[in-house]
Amino acid sequence: MSSLTLILSVFSCLVLLAGGPGLGAEWPTKPITAIVGVAPGGMSDVSTRLIVEKFKDRLGQPVMVSNQGGAGGITGLRALLSAPPDGYTFSSGALSSALVAPFLLNAQPFDLDKFFFIGGYCVQARIVWAKPDQPYKNWPEFVEYARKNPGKISAGSGGSQLGLDVFKSVAKKEGIKLNFVMFKSGGEASTSILGGHVDVCETGTGTPAYQAARQGKLIPLIGLSPVPDPNFPNLKGVLDWGYPFSMTSDYGMAMRKGVPEPIRARLEKALKETLEDPGVRTTMFTMGFPPRFSSGKDYEAMVRKNVADVPRLSAYVKDVE
Template sequence: MKRRQLLQAASAAVALPGLALAQSYPAKPIRYIVPVAPGGGSDMIARVVTERWGKALGQPFTVDNQGGGGGVVACQTASRAAPDGYTLLQGYVATHGTTPATRRVPYDAVKDFTPIGMIGATPNVLAINANVPAKDVKEFIDYVKRNPGKLSYGSAGPGSLTHLTMELFKQETGAFMLHIPYRGIAPAINDVLGGQTQAMFPGLAAALPHLRSGRMRALCVTGTQRSPQLKDIPTMDEVGFKGFDAMQWYGSVGPAGMPADIVRRLNETQVAVLKAPDLAEKLAGEAVDPWPMTPEQFGQYMRADIARWTALAKARNIRLDE
């Protein structure tokens, strides 16, 4: 009888290998690669989320910051890891959106990764120097068109979300502004404040202090819903630009080929963490709203984001490796 029971148990384990694997997972700490240096907003999001996520899984996460090559180093490391659920990556709009759209990278942002789930997103805000005589988007567009070649906008660098979002705005409005790229968001904002440039599309967290001080004026935000932090500011969708939902987003992925049951376990525990009210309060410091999704929804979102920026880069002749 005992021998028969052992054979039945062994047969069940063979028949349901994924189930047995998921039930024993995780059995050790999980490496969580973050493609930026320690201390920034993306790093903070990773540490806040993984602290709670590790408790939900019963094993801690070890945050591994790999900031080289604008996320390329981290993506290569993660994509080459064993697909066993013990190495994950915090992908974001650059690694799985704007960068693959504007330059050659040594990884495939879709084929080399397994989507686990969206973490959250923050909008970009169309912000102008307070002295620009425009109170809303329509007035700003009219002002730009009445002054062809006289206005410029800043960005955090060529190919960045701040650059591509404004190029999308120019494409949809027919307005022209000269692009002035900077090495990072801070100097770009400083020149808007000083009047050297007149507008930009910074992330909301970077713009908020200057919007609240009155030195910059917000005209609208990207995304499909108004930001809780700028409740009186309309979305691009509201002012007539349907589908203009460019967002600074963050999500978790693993190497391609991860077992479905492990992906499901990771996603379900991540979603539970994201739905906790105290997490929303923690992420509010970066103006990030939790945005839980299934792995399928997140994969679809990433593919659509890459397609959006690839089409724009082609239309605007933005290619950074030629």
């Protein structure tokens, strides 16, 4: 073997070990798509747009947001899995809630091994809201009113099947009958509660409903999460009241398995750097949506735990309409 042939052979091996040309160095060469599994206006949508706007500076290509809401986020994840594993499509938002939705909707669960997790960017609490002109001003008053008016209270949910089912578990524990309504996003749910189209509604922190509550236009009744909220320090959560289930929406990003690791790593790095951006951090804190980066490995562990915990909740609320 000549010296030139040997050199070329060694170089070829190094390229293959590095993931091949274009996998880490040349990628991306065209715009990237971020699939958001809720309608425009929800926090998955708003937070994704805020973050990916900064990706262009770090990746050299724009990221286009594609809203594909429906079925508690299932529609968006199915769209992700149907996309080619070339690094030009990822999903973003409350993925933990979307991945548990099939268990709560009697749909085929996702195979988590088909996902390649980029990283997490926030842990969101969920809160039940009411308008100040309602006859109940706190949680005990609401429960008492609901018991006296079975089936007359409409209760909305802002795009999270898990949030809705935790709300259902509370209603079952109290023996109250509510008319539950699922919206495609926290934005839609916020519009409905503010417009008086539903009596109470659960949404995540940072949503328009949350901002309205900070202005006194809505009142918080109960937190569905074990995470305290600094803007409502006296608000009790479901665990404080002795209910058996709670939840958080763990926001992050994922691709389908098969995408080369160098591409996933570049997106993880872009996400981490974006969450360190002072302007992004200030905006997210102002929205009541504090940023918290977690690596792809840590985010995957968080998601897998949430999915493993769901069957017990699903069994508990299966008879609640």
